[in-house]
Amino acid sequence: MSVRFAGVSFRYPGADEDALRNVTLAFQPGEVTLLTGTSGAGCSTLLLTAAGLAPHVTGGTRTGEVDTLGVDPMTESGRQALAGRIGVLLATPWTQLSGMAYTVHDEVAFGPANLGWDREEIRAHVHESMKVAGVSHLAQRDPRTLSGGELQRVMFAGVMAMAPDLYLLDEPAAELDPAAAGDLYAMLSTLALDRAVVVASTDVDRLAEVVDRVVELEHGAVVADGPPAVVLGAAAAVERGTAPTVAVIAHRAGVPPDYPTSVAMAARRWSA
């Protein structure tokens, strides 16, 4: 088990209501999970809670039990034990810049260096992750001069370079063009070979085809959990506004549920 939530609620400081409400779920190694919902549903908060950043950095109050890679990330010992073991990618890559690197290579190496690895090991991991993320050609650039999309890929390389045991990715393709987003999504199942990958995103059109499981949140509570075709193809998902475009079109065309969640699925169904 990579992450386990048992009756978890979380409230930000000064907020009138909980951002997470009595959430109980688990993420397994070998599984790519999409967390989705309308804006403010609590997907990002769930990732922050799993990583221990909420409440440690954000402030606020958490109740219930969280077990991330065998420890409670809210405790001091848990935070230290998890350092470098969770690969967190935020939707705003510029806020993840170290500010201490004057080349992309050094920016990617920032995390591994913090883990005290020897230089050869760092070099090998940085080289490999930059290659996988497609940013090797940017190695000598100043990170502050990159575009949003380039920076997001660099930060992804930085996360991969730490060889984490769990990936928590918040809108990982928010800054990417469609082709680069497709490349990144295609990588997710490879990343999940022996670890859990949790992606918080509203890009259901593309992710429906690559994830193993979808968890839908609404007002901080889990309202659906299951395979993508079941969760995103349900009439309820269309009503909540979280269904893929194909499902919405099928709904409007009068097709009965369960709706197809991708163009390929729709083509298969209609040609059958």
Next chain:
Amino acid sequence: MIIGYVAGEGLLHRAHPFTSLTIAAGVTLLAFALPGTLSPWVLAGMLVVLAVAAGLTGAVVTTLVFSAPLWVFLGIIYGVFGTDWAVAAVYAGRISAILLAFLLALAAVHPGRLVDALVARRVSFAIAYLLAATLQAVPRLQHRAATILEAQRCRGLRTGGSPWRRIRSIVPLAIPLVQGALAEADDRAVALEVRGAVSGCARTPLSPPRDHLLDRVVRWGTVLVVLAAVVLRVVT
């Protein structure tokens, strides 16, 4: 004008970060310890030569831009009203020399290089990061202020005109500047947390700067000169 790190290959860029910082600290102490009206100006002159040799003449321009209004102010206070032009000259020289020394250090010392240098000397990463981030604080705030100014102008804020209008326009600039700085501190805490900075391991310096013999000679020379100046100041 330059405030903050400028990429380059000049002699100060090649020097060990401790050397540039030692010079800045040494100039600050010497500006107060050396006797005579002209001594701060001699220091400033030496720094101008150093700036030109290091390819950082922009720091001299910045010093002039920020110092000139203070020279006028000091001239009016101590010269015109106090009739003591010598005091005005000493204060003006001190301010200019210290400002130029720190602008040169800021321009030549990359924060990452300073962190590597400190970590290589077994200083904890937390302290090293704090020191480097402090050096970056002024340029960061300056950059943020410029961004906010442009954003507020786009939204119709008029920052020119009468003194009263200029004063009123400070509030919509200052509040987002402070709030933004606080938010950035949170962002930075998240960035450090997710990138293993709390691991408790000793960080590996990626490319610790080489500490040449000349660097050590300059540093110890600066320390000795400062000590001599202080002793001279005390006994005379």
